[in-house]
Amino acid sequence: MHHIPQLFSAQDGCLTGETTLSEGVGMPLSFGHAYMTLMICLSGRTLVSLNFKDQVVRTHDVLVLAEDTMTLLKRRSQGFKVFFLLMPKNLASEVAYPLPNSLFVFLHDNPLCVPLQKDRALLAAWLVQLRQIVQARGRYQHIMLRNQLQNFFLRIAEQIPSEYQGSQSFSRKEMISWRFWELVGQQCRKHREVKFYADALNITPFYLSQLSKEFFNDSPKALIDRQVVLEIKALLSYSQLAIGQIADQLSFEDPSYLCRYFKRHTGLSLTRYRQHEQARSGVVAIG
Incomplete structure (x- = not known):
């Protein structure tokens, strides 16, 4: 698909898939009622403005976009494609419950996360597991999905410097x-x-x-x-x-x-x- 995925209502379940985002070039991205959007770059690269700061997204890079993250897609390479997971508020709240507050401050200031070289294989394996959980529709799917996402975010939290303090301000x-x-x-x-x-x-x-x-x-x-x-x-x-x-x-x-x-x-x-x-x-x- 090429367009921007959307959750229609806050009561929807999460939505996953792949997209080139080609129909979103030149405009801010909006994902409907998604409370949080997770994207993993599968191929290519794109220039995106995140909270008015230009950043290049490359293969393996991760975007964690809150509902108030200002995301403007400026340019994309021909082969650019991402995996996406759109979370409604109820799932995002469950996932966030045990996570440290420092993680939310960090992700607010740094919605683009660039995995270390040594972590790329782990990310690929994590994505394979996530896809299996989504597609299997097993009895414990919800619990497995929640745990899978918590492990992902805890891995990010582990790598945040202990002295990190957020500081971002915007003009009028x-x-x-x-x-x-x-x-x-x-x-x-x-x-x-x-x-x-x-x-x-x-x-x-x-x-x-x-x-x-x-x-x-x-x-x-x-x-x-x-x-x-x-x-x-x-x-x-x-x-x-x-x-x-x-x-x-x-x-x-x-x-x-x-x-x-x-x-x-x-x-x-x-x-x-x-x-x-x-x-x-x-x-x-x-x-």
Whole structure:
């Protein structure tokens, strides 16, 4: 798959799979209701902005993205591909319960983790085990998955310097830009007008446009429309909702307007896209 995986609601189970993220280039990434997103680079490389700091992600590198991590995919190599695991809040809370507080401070400041050379084989073996747990759907799958993830994060925690203290601050412009993108993720199913977001941020649409072009290199309207298109693609790919139901969920006045909107932005019909993606998704959902 090439698009951005999403959890539809906070009650969903976790979601795993592989993606090239090719449809997310040039825009902030949003994973729906995922409370935490774990990604492991399987091949290639990408340039990504993490909390407004540019970083290169290479094969074997790990991204641990909280729901408030500002992630902007800038460029990717042709062969770039990641494994992803999207966690809802209930699973993330279970996993986090015994973990040390220093780990959360570290991951907030360092969402990109680069394994040591000697740990790469361990990471590969861990991923094989994780895939087996997900695919087996055994009686104790939930416990095994939780334990597997806890072991992963404890391995990271072991390598954090004991004297480490987080220290990251953002300018007012960065905070407004971050808040704008959070609002888009939360409200784009109901609101597609730039004025709504500007009003919510207590700024003018013109100033929002300036900030959006400075930090995201695009207009607010383009970012909103891209996120709406991603929401449509996710519903087409991962659900069996009828077109009319998707139109209702995304606040389109009728299915025909949804069809025109989607085709204008993608060049594809809704039916053709759904058939193509559901035939090749390879995504595993855990209830």
